[in-house]
Amino acid sequence: MKYLITSISVISLALLIILIRSLSNSDFISGNTFQLLLRINLFFVVILFGFIAYQIFRLFIEVKKEITGSRLTLRLVISYSIMIIIPLMVLYFVSVSFLTKSIESWFNVRVESALEGGLNIGQKTLDLMRKDIELKSRSIGYSLSNISEEKFNPVLSDLREKFDIYEAMVLNEDNQIIALSSKEYTDIEQIIPEREELILANTGFHGKIDINDKNDIYLKTYLPFFTAGNKLKQKYYLNIVQKVPDGISQAALSVESVFEDYQALTYSRNSLKVIYQITLSIILFLAIILSISLALYFSRRFTMPLSILSDATQEIAQGNFKKKIPDQGKDELGMLIRSFNSMTSKLDNATKTLELNKQRIETSRNFLENVINNMSSGIVVIDYLKNIRLTNQLATKLLGINFELLNGQRFSQILETNPELDEIVTFINKSNNNFDSNRNLTIKIKKRILSLQLTKESNKKNANSILLIDDISEITAAQRNEAWSEVARRLAHEIKNPLTPIQLSAERIEHKFSQKLEKKDKKLLGEITTTIVNQVDAIKNMVNEFTEYSRSPILNKEEINIVNLLNDISNLYEKDDLRIIKQYKIKKLDIQCDATKIRQVFVNLIQNAYEAKRPEQHCEIEVKLKNTKQIIAIQFIDNGMGLQDDIDIFQPYVTTKNTGTGLGLAVVKKIIEEHNGIITIENNKVSGVKVEIIFKK
Amino acid sequence: MGEIIVNNIDDNKIEIEYELNYQMHKEFEKIIEKGISIKVLEEIKIIKERDYFFDKEIYSQKNYKKIEYHPLINKYYLHDRGERKSYLSLNELIIDINKKKQLQLKINKKDINNNLLIIDWRIEQNSLPKSLQLNLKKPDWLVLKTLTYSL
Structure with a gap:
């Protein structure tokens, strides 16, 4: 543009x-x-x-x-x-x-008047000259009218010279030159007047002023006259041409020319x-x-650098510190822009450093978070005002509290959603800034046994306290299992040895004395010895279960098709009031395991389900198989009576049956754990329980 | 109204006569009376009319005439084709101009068919005194007469 x-x-x-x-x-x-x-x-x-x-x-x-x-x-x-x-x-x-x-x-009036005056002078001069030449013409005409035609030439010459006339000629009626006298050489063809002029002269006199191509002004007169001597009067025309002097004609024409220019201008x-x-x-x-x-x-x-500067300032205000403005010269504006560019460079560097530090802090924080989250203990950091500052996921899981919502709030706020944790709150509140040693608390929350340890971050005043929470349920259970295994092993060893002699002695007593006793006593003896033998068998079975529970974890692993195993057991155990519904379509699913033990697990679970059925209905067990890239899951879902919420059915000697030893599911759990698997049990929404076994691949 | 009459058409010439019938324009008279000399161009041309381009000029003849008035001697002059005629009044001069004029145009007969003969009398602005040239628009008295005749 x-x-x-x-x-x-x-x-x-x-x-x-x-x-x-x-x-x-x-x-x-x-x-x-x-x-x-x-x-x-x-x-x-x-x-x-x-x-x-x-x-x-x-x-x-x-x-x-x-x-x-x-x-x-x-x-x-x-x-x-x-x-x-x-x-x-x-x-x-x-x-x-x-x-x-x-x-x-x-166009001054005086100028115009002067020009008109000049022109008038010229006109008057010419008029005077015309009158003069008219007089001379009449005088010459008179002189010529008194002489004969033959004498015209000398008389005309004399008179022309006498009157100082430029050119004089006499013409007859036929416009033929009779006499001619001229001051200069004359071309006759050029000077012969037109017939119209002579006609005009017939009125008595005809005069005119003419200007030729060379701007010479001529006065011309035409005078008719008759000769007097002859009887028959002859008519002649005297033509006199008088040239206006050059000085006058040039001056007059000059005035006329200026007058013309002036008029053109005026126009x-x-x-x-x-x-x-x-x-x-x-x-x-x-x-x-x-x-x-x-x-x-x-x-x-002028405003462009200011506009650029303003735009750049806005961009910087929005955080774009890389903005640079092109150089705008060496004046003050240029200096301002150079200072601005320098400032933005420094800001950019400072921002980069800040960003770097921020990233470092973020990395450290992430690292710390990862460390804390991957710790085997739950962590809750509490400041000196008893506000929650930092927690990890395990703490949330163990205490069942969403700490993300409580971050920055008083620790005692946990009681609003979890009033059962009052013991922990009391434990925290009791600690003060001056405690030197760690304080510990063991507490059972939701089937878990938690060990809480409160330590101070440093010895400084207002230092944070760190609450370490450990789930010691498994350790406790393992310790308990170990203890029970030891008890079972000793019991088995101590009880099993005298059982066979007792059983044999009872049979021998019956055999030896039954023939000697009366029928009534014989019957009584038979009943007593049968009771002894049966009870000894019962004790043997119990001892066998103890032995099984306390046996060493040596497995005879082999690859078996677990689908076949489930099908075999289902076919074997299905009866009128026990229906096993196989909710899987796969035909083959190999798993590395001890087939005997796994069979024992499945049998045990089916038997438990059958024994827990409601009296008025049949037992139905749904068996589901799930095979993914990571796990193989087997589910047994029954429609029985279900479990009480507050018991851990996998603990030894925990049973809901009147005649059970409480070791069946404990053995099942032990076998599954020996296969690096997980077994869980939970009540269904309507009735019965769902037992899920998960083997990791 | 002026008119053109074609008297004779030969193989290589055409004889025409025309009457200008010019009515004196007041401005023109005023200028002459002020003693300003005027150059008049008589242009005789034969053109071939074209719809989508400039007309083609087949024949052209130009004659310059000059009309002047000498207030010093109160005479009007007409310079035409080397002749110089004087008049006592402008009317006489105009009457002379309007007299029937006969012309002979040397042109091949084949070139005149279906063409247009134009006779144009106009004053060329360039020939006017400078002060008269400086006008915002072209004065209408510059064109004395334009006669046309379809051949």
């Missing part, structure tokens, strides 16, 4: 110069070209005006849109324009006034005024438009 405006401005200026030259120099350019130039100039002025109007419109739009720097640009444009336009307007009006007065002064007086005014107006408009365009250009040039 700026190149376009510049080009048009240059063209307009060039055209304007040509236009002005055409006004001042008449040979430079013709009237047609002047009109063309005027129109082209006006056209370019209109185009420039259009461009500038568009630029100003754009500026107003920018102001409306609140684009940075537009208001300042507008103010500068207005200021510059006013600064330029006012003097220009003054100059314009002075010039127009001066020009109008100057043009008017050309175009108003046109001249209008044209000069229009030319000046074009100059004014062009100057105004150029000044506004220059004002626009310089305003934009």
